Amino acid sequence: MSGPPLHEPDFALHVEDLTVAYEGKPVLWDIDLDIPPGVMAAIIGPNGAGKSTLLKTVLGVLRPTAGHIRVHGAPPRQRLRRIAYVPQRSAVDWDFPTSVLDVVMMGRYGHLGWLRWPGRRERERAFAALEQVGLTDLAGRQINQLSGGQQQRVFLARALVQEADVYFLDEPLAGVDATTERTIVQLLQQLRDAGKTLIVVHHDLQTVRDYFDWLVILNVRVAAQGPLGSVYTAENLRRAYGGKIALIERAATAPDTPERPLDGPR
Amino acid sequence: MMAALFNNPTLMIILTGMLVGVSGALLGTFLILRRNAMLVDAISHSIVFGIVVVWLITWATSGPVQILGAALAGLLTVFLTELLASTRRVRMDAAIGLVFPALFAAGVLLLNIYARDVHLDTHTVLLGEIGFVWLDTIVIGGIEVPRSVVWMGLVTLVNAAFVIAFFKELKVSTFDPGLATALGLAPTAIFYALLSLTSATAVAAFDAVGAVLYIAFVIVPPAAAYLLTDRLIPMLLIAAAIGIVSSISGYAAAIALDVSIGGMMALMTGACFGLAFLFGPRYGLAAQVWRQYTRRYADESRALVVHLYEHEGSPNAGRENIVPALQQHLDWDAARAEQVLRRSLRRGLVLREGSTLHLTRRGREAARELLEY
Numbered sequence: 282m283s284g285p286p287l288h289e290p291d292f293a294l295h296v297e298d299l300t301v302a303y304e305g306k307p308v309l310w311d312i313d314l315d316i317p318p319g320v321m322a323a324i325i326g327p328n329g330a331g332k333s334t335l336l337k338t339v340l341g342v343l344r345p346t347a348g349h350i351r352v353h354g355a356p357p358r359q360r361l362r363r364i365a366y367v368p369q370r371s372a373v374d375w376d377f378p379t380s381v382l383d384v385v386m387m388g389r390y391g392h393l394g395w396l397r398w399p400g401r402r403e404r405e406r407a408f409a410a411l412e413q414v415g416l417t418d419l420a421g422r423q424i425n426q427l428s429g430g431q432q433q434r435v436f437l438a439r440a441l442v443q444e445a446d447v448y449f450l451d452e453p454l455a456g457v458d459a460t461t462e463r464t465i466v467q468l469l470q471q472l473r474d475a476g477k478t479l480i481v482v483h484h485d486l487q488t489v490r491d492y493f494d495w496l497v498i499l500n501v502r503v504a505a506q507g508p509l510g511s512v513y514t515a516e517n518l519r520r521a522y523g524g525k526i527a528l529i530e531r532a533a534t535a536p537d538t539p540e541r542p543l544d545g546p547r
Numbered sequence: 548m549m550a551a552l553f554n555n556p557t558l559m560i561i562l563t564g565m566l567v568g569v570s571g572a573l574l575g576t577f578l579i580l581r582r583n584a585m586l587v588d589a590i591s592h593s594i595v596f597g598i599v600v601v602w603l604i605t606w607a608t609s610g611p612v613q614i615l616g617a618a619l620a621g622l623l624t625v626f627l628t629e630l631l632a633s634t635r636r637v638r639m640d641a642a643i644g645l646v647f648p649a650l651f652a653a654g655v656l657l658l659n660i661y662a663r664d665v666h667l668d669t670h671t672v673l674l675g676e677i678g679f680v681w682l683d684t685i686v687i688g689g690i691e692v693p694r695s696v697v698w699m700g701l702v703t704l705v706n707a708a709f710v711i712a713f714f715k716e717l718k719v720s721t722f723d724p725g726l727a728t729a730l731g732l733a734p735t736a737i738f739y740a741l742l743s744l745t746s747a748t749a750v751a752a753f754d755a756v757g758a759v760l761y762i763a764f765v766i767v768p769p770a771a772a773y774l775l776t777d778r779l780i781p782m783l784l785i786a787a788a789i790g791i792v793s794s795i796s797g798y799a800a801a802i803a804l805d806v807s808i809g810g811m812m813a814l815m816t817g818a819c820f821g822l823a824f825l826f827g828p829r830y831g832l833a834a835q836v837w838r839q840y841t842r843r844y845a846d847e848s849r850a851l852v853v854h855l856y857e858h859e860g861s862p863n864a865g866r867e868n869i870v871p872a873l874q875q876h877l878d879w880d881a882a883r884a885e886q887v888l889r890r891s892l893r894r895g896l897v898l899r900e901g902s903t904l905h906l907t908r909r910g911r912e913a914a915r916e917l918l919e920y
Contacts, residue, residue, distance in 0.1 A: 337725070340728065340729040341728050342724075342725050342729070361730060364729065366725070366729040368725045368726065372723065372725055373723045374580070377580060377779075378773065378776060378777050378779050378781075378782050379718070379722065379777075379778065379779055380778065387718070387722070387723070387726060390715050390730050391729075391730035391731060391732070393715070395713075395716065395732075396712055396713070397715075398715060423777040439726075
């Protein structure tokens with residue numbers, strides 16, 4: 282690939298001095314962020330911390346006020362084919378007249394390029410992805426007949442057919458049942474084990490330690506980032522969330538309790 | 548032969564209506580799904596401003612310059628609307644309501660001042676003159692063809708080509724603009740292209756149906772189609788078909804009643820919508836009521852089956868699995884208990900022996916299925 286030299290090519294995601302103002306008020310202030318390839322990274326932080334804003338900016342949906350972003354060394358616009366995106370479920374109109382298979386095929390549109398219609402190859406890939414998420418039975422179903430967990434798996438299947446290297450997921454585990462959560466997490470871990478990078482906006486502090494190996498704590502600025510073990514500390518969490526999380530704090534200050542340090546009700 | 552066809556006023560009027568319907572349906576489908584129906588209203592009014600300005604400059608009342616000018620006026624509307632909304636002092640719907648009446652009023656005032664005696668008058672602006680489209684012809688290949696048919700035909704072809712060529716881009720931009728951006732498919736550009744064509748089509752349709760009736764042709768058929776199907780391509784086809792049917796039936800009704808042809812065609816799109824709303828197979832009112840009705844009855848039968856299953860073979864089966872228990876334990880009044888029992892017997896779920904009730908094998912399976920699920 283020709284063009285300008287790569288900048289920080291050793292990171293799957295490199296964000297430097299990024300400020301994003303959303304409708305007039307800054308949501309992210311001067312963020313510096315690096316995520317190496319091959320990790321499953323969680324981005325956590327309180328409501329309004331700018332987690333979704335960060336994702337949308339990386340994907341070009343929002344424009345930054347300042348700073349730059351690199352995905353595998355190049356601006357995201359030049360890396361579109363290597364990036365997959367799973368938006369929040371609420372981002373789309375589920376009454377849209379289309380089928381499950383069709384939504385999954387949308388993941389191939391980028392590879393198809395302008396003007397070309399999807400064909401048998403795209404259909405087959407979409408079916409394969411539906412099989413991975415366990416939804417082949419629902420391929421022909423109208424999308425407004427899906428449960429929340431099924432919707433999320435459809436989105437995941439759509440990201441799978443993008444065959445990307447870096448996956449951005451916005452709260453993929455929000456409001457799904459335990460079975461779906463397990464399916465999704467297993468799939469994501471398989472992707473990571475295959476060398477892909479997963480960057481997940483996550484809301485549930487209880488499960489962060491179970492699922493992820495890299496952590497970014499965000500609250501308008503980056504409170505902490507790095508390998509999960511060294512970042513998931515009471516002090517860091519308190520810095521981002523304030524003093525409101527006594528329970529988390531207690532669990533996090535005893536990080537070496539064997540097996541499940543944060544036993545949620547499961 | 549061809550000349551005879553194009554000389555037939557009835558045929559030309561209906562054909563014009565059909566072309567407006569088809570071209571409108573192709574764009575309206577996406578506008579409805581984007582929830583931008585009101586933008587069509589805004590555009591079709593404010594292009595009056597574009598048409599008048601272009602006419603004042605070039606003295607052309609139709610043709611490519613007019614279409615371009617009006618398309619720009621349509622885009623100006625959308626641009627001003629979004630500009631106003633982006634100040635966050637005015638909401639989007641209010642911004643639409645502020646911008647298009649201003650442009651429309653400016654257009655009407657210019658007409659009043661400069662064009663009192665010209666074919667552009669305020670009545671035509673609103674309703675068009677589809678009844679006279681066959682009078683204004685241009686010669687193509689030695690055949691006289693109504694001007695409206697030529698322009699509407701061209702615009703319909705352009706719209707169809709746009710929708711076919713950019714079908715997947717339109718679909719993903721409408722369904723999930725965030726993904727479209729992430730895939731590099733420029734949803735904003737697609738949106739503005741869609742709106743430009745909406746404006747251009749409005750100008751071409753202007754002579755025939757006017758600004759207000761055009762809205763009916765863009766919005767109503769897709770809205771009806773939305774109630775009739777769960778897929779995008781059928782929605783486009785059904786919407787186009789409704790446009791065609793409305794043109795034919797609207798013409799016939801207008802002649803029979805001796806009223807405005809354009810008005811009747813628009814009314815027919817409304818009638819189609821009414822039919823879809825009432826009798827659509829899945830989302831129609833009748834289907835919904837019927838579903839609720841049958842579901843209630845099915846649930847009652849299920850409740851009975853589960854009740855019998857729970858007490859089957861238990862010591863108190865003699866008290867529970869008898870006909871009076873329907874009233875005493877399940878708390879149904881006599882008439883309802885009677886109905887539920889009769890339906891359950893008819894469906895082969897339950898057997899009756901005197902006043903004792905037994906489950907059939909089918910009834911037992913049904914209960915088991917319900918309880919295990």
